[in-house]
Amino acid sequence: MNKLGRITLVILVVCAALFGGTVELQKSQGYTQANTLTLYNWGDYIDPALVKKFERQTGYHVSIETFDSNEAMYTKIKQGGTAYDLAVPSEYMIEKMRKANLLKPIDHHRLTGYQNIGTNFLNQPFDPGNRYSLPYFWGTLGIIYNDQLVKKPVTHWADLWSPDYRGQLMVVDSARDMMAVGLISNGRSVNSTNPVVLKAAKDKLDQMAPNVKAIVADEIKMYMVQNEASVAVTWSGEAAEMLANNPHLHYVIPAEGSNLWFDNLVIPKTAKHEKAAYAFLNFMLTPKNAAQNAAYIGYSTPNIPAKSLLPKSTRTNPGYYPSQKVLNRLQVYSDLSPTTVGLYNDLFLEFKMQH
C-alpha cells in the first residue's frame, strides 16, 4: 500500500473509532431511542437543573436541540425527518403550523394542572381553546433605558423620536417588531395588512433614523449592560437579563400599548414519544417547576400559582407583570399572509438602508 492509501486508511479508522465512541458514550449515559424525549427549544430557554430533575423523576432522558428563529424551526419540522416530541413556537407561528397541519392536538384529559394557567393567556385567537398549545412563557416588547445616560425616564414610543437621543438608540433587527413600533405610533394595529398603512408606518420609522445608532440582535444585551447605548427597543425577558447585570437600566412598556407575545409548548406531528411529552407538559405545569424556570430565564410565567412563588420584586414589577389595564392595551401578532410578511420585510429593509 502506498503512503496516500495508508493515510486515508488511518483517517477512516479514526473517524470510525470516534463515531463508535460517541454512540457508546450516549448508551452508557442511558440514551436510547425508546426513552429519550427530544425538546426543540430556543437557545438557553430552560433551566438545566429542571431538565435534570425531570430526568430523575421520570426516568426519561431529555435531548435538547435549539433553534434561533421561528421560521428556521418551521422549515425544519415541515421538511420532516425530525423526531421532535415538543417544540416552543411563538404565537403567530403556532397559527401557521396549525393551518399547515403540523401539530398534534393536546388531549386536555391527560394534563394535570391546566387550571394553573391564567385565563389571560388561554383561548387566544392564534389557538382557540388551546387545542394545540400550552403557554410556556409570555412577555412584551418595550423600551429599556439607562438612567445615567438619559435626563428623564423614557415612557412613550414617541420619546424614541426625540432629538435628545440622536445617535443613541439601539433597536432590534426584527421586521415585525420594528414595524409594530411604527404602526402603534401611528395608532394602527400591529396586524395591519393595508399597504398604505404599512408604508406610513415605515415613513414614521424613517424619521427615527437619525436617532438609531445600530440595528442589532442578541448583542443588545451586552451593549446595554456595558453602557454602549442609552436607550434600546427590546423584549421583556432580554431586559430582565440586562437589569440583573446593570442596576441603572429600566424596562418600560409604553402606555400607548405594545406587543404581547407568547411562546407555547406544542407537540409536532412528527413526535415519537407522546407519553414522555405529556409527562414533560405536566412537569412544567407544576407551579414549583414553572417558578424555578421563570426565575432562571427571567421571562414572565403564565402559571398563576408559580407567579406567587416568585420574589416580590419580580412579581410586582410592572415591566414583567403589568396591570390588567396595561395588558388590555397589548396586541398579539397574528399569522399574516406570505405576501404581507414579504411587504413588512421589504419595508424594514428599506428602513435599514435609510439609517
Place this chain on the structure above:
Amino acid sequence: MRKKQWLYYLPYILWIILFVLAPVALIVYQSFFDINGQATLANYATYFQSGTYLKMTLNSLWYAFLITLITLLFSYPTAYWLHQTKHKQLWLLLIILPTWINLLLKAYAFIGIFSQDGAINHFLGWFGIGPQQILFTNFSFLVVATYIEIPFMILPIFNSLEELNPSLVNASRDLGASNWQTFTKVILPLTMAGVKAGIQAIFIPSLSLFMLTRLIGGNRVITLGTAIEEHFLTTMNWGMGSTIGVVLIVAMGLIMLMTGEQKAKKKVTNK
C-alpha cells in the same frame, strides 16, 4: 489503465455535481418562482426595478471594492517583506494562525476592543480625545473585514513571489534598471497572477458578507448578503433570495472573467 484513471476522477466529479452544480442549478430554478409557488419572472423584474435592491447592489460592490483595495495595499508590501525575511515559515504561520479561529469569535473580540469601554477608547482617553464612537461606523466595519480577509490576499501574492526566478531580478539590475523600475517592470507583472488570485478570493466573499454588517456595522452597512438572509429566514421568499443569489453568481463570473483574462490570452499565444 484508462479505466482506472477515470475512477480516480470519480470522487471529484461527484463532489462537483453534488455540491457545486446541483446547488447552483437549484438556485437558478428557485429564482423563477414567486412566494406562492407560481413560475414567474417577477423576481427579476422586482430586483431590477426596485431602488432598494439596486442601491444595495451598489453598496455591496462599493464596500467589496474598498475591502479588496485596502487588503491589497497592506498585503503586497507584507508579502514582499515576508519573501525577503529569514524565518519565512514562522512568519507565514503567524499570518495563517488567525484563520483557524472562528469568524464569530474574532468579531466578538473586536466588539470588545472597539466598544465605548474598550481598549482603544481607553487609549484615546489618555490623550483626552475619548471616548469616541468606533463601533457601528464604516471605519470599524472596514477594519474588521480587512483583518479577516488579509491572509487570503497575502498567501497567493507570497506564493507568486516565491515562484519568481531571482535571476530575472538580478538581470534587470545588471542591465541598469533602478529599484523602482525593476519592481514595476519585472516583479509586479510577474506576480500579477498572485494579486489576481487574491482579488478573487476577497472581492467575491466580501460582496455577500452579512454577519459582520450587523455585529460590527450595526446594520449601517447593508449588503446583498443581508437581503438573502432575510428572504430565506424571515420572509421565506426563497424565490427572491435565489434571484439575488443568481445576481451574485453572475457577478462572480464577471469578476473571474475580468481577472482571468490575461491567462487565457497567454494560452492562445502559446499555441
